[in-house]
Amino acid sequence: MRVIAHLSDLHFGRVDPTTLPALQSALIAARPDLLVVSGDLTQRARRGEFEAARSFLDSLPFPRVIVPGNHDIPLHNVFARATAPFRAYRRAFANELEPFFIDQEIAVLGINTARALTFKNGRINVLQVERSCARLEQCGPAVTRVIVTHHPFDVLATGDDGAVIGRAGMAMTAFARCRVDLILSGHLHVGYAAPSAVRYSDTGWASLLVQAGTATSTRRRGEVNAFNLIRIDRSRIAVESLGWAGGAFSLTATAGFQRGSEGWSSEPPNRSQHTMSPPA
Numbered sequence: 001m002r003v004i005a006h007l008s009d010l011h012f013g014r015v016d017p018t019t020l021p022a023l024q025s026a027l028i029a030a031r032p033d034l035l036v037v038s039g040d041l042t043q044r045a046r047r048g049e050f051e052a053a054r055s056f057l058d059s060l061p062f063p064r065v066i067v068p069g070n071h072d073i074p075l076h077n078v079f080a081r082a083t084a085p086f087r088a089y090r091r092a093f094a095n096e097l098e099p100f101f102i103d104q105e106i107a108v109l110g111i112n113t114a115r116a117l118t119f120k121n122g123r124i125n126v127l128q129v130e131r132s133c134a135r136l137e138q139c140g141p142a143v144t145r146v147i148v149t150h151h152p153f154d155v156l157a158t159g160d161d162g163a164v165i166g167r168a169g170m171a172m173t174a175f176a177r178c179r180v181d182l183i184l185s186g187h188l189h190v191g192y193a194a195p196s197a198v199r200y201s202d203t204g205w206a207s208l209l210v211q212a213g214t215a216t217s218t219r220r221r222g223e224v225n226a227f228n229l230i231r232i233d234r235s236r237i238a239v240e241s242l243g244w245a246g247g248a249f250s251l252t253a254t255a256g257f258q259r260g261s262e263g264w265s266s267e268p269p270n271r272s273q274h275t276m277s278p279p280a
Ligand SMILES: [Fe+2]
Pocket: 009, 011, 040, 069, 071, 187, 188, 189
């Protein structure tokens, strides 16, 4: 089994400072095999914000896969936005915008979906999708295939269809073909987990879509600060949501999913303590 700690939307520059030491303790206690941060590390892509985010993440002794979000591109500095939108991000978090982690059980690939021209909305393109599938298809059958993007492929918890990543249908068709097991995203500041078949019913394969809320930002959308611990076996994934509860992060929901011949589906409710499914 592998454990991924999935954080998102830290938004350094607008963090609630009381969450940081509690988040650090919770993560160190959880001892994940990998830390994933699905974008929006900063509020306004300022150098000091990136330095604060980097220093916090450097205090956590785990391998990590990080992708940028729309907030990690300068908003007001038009010249920087047009000529080198990821310069500050790269300075803090290395040159690689699409990082890759692999061991005997999981392969985790980041895809950059933030775009300088579209401001808030994200996009994925054919080249990115083909490159990702080629990489994941080289992994053996025992390895669980995971993709990380900032922008979501579904918006079940918010109903804001405009937030779905551009060219999502094209990407999900290809990801079904290369049997992507799990897609981790953020951006909505709301957490949930659900099979992709809810929105993409005709691809022949369902990935599991998992959203993390905002771990540390004061920009909460009706939910407390939260992050996910994802426990991965080849045929079962448990998604635990840990929410801010008066000075510490504690377990608020668990959802279980199983792998079948057509991909991932929810386990019968008796195996899950609480559902993390979106409202009907
Ligand atoms: Fe965000």
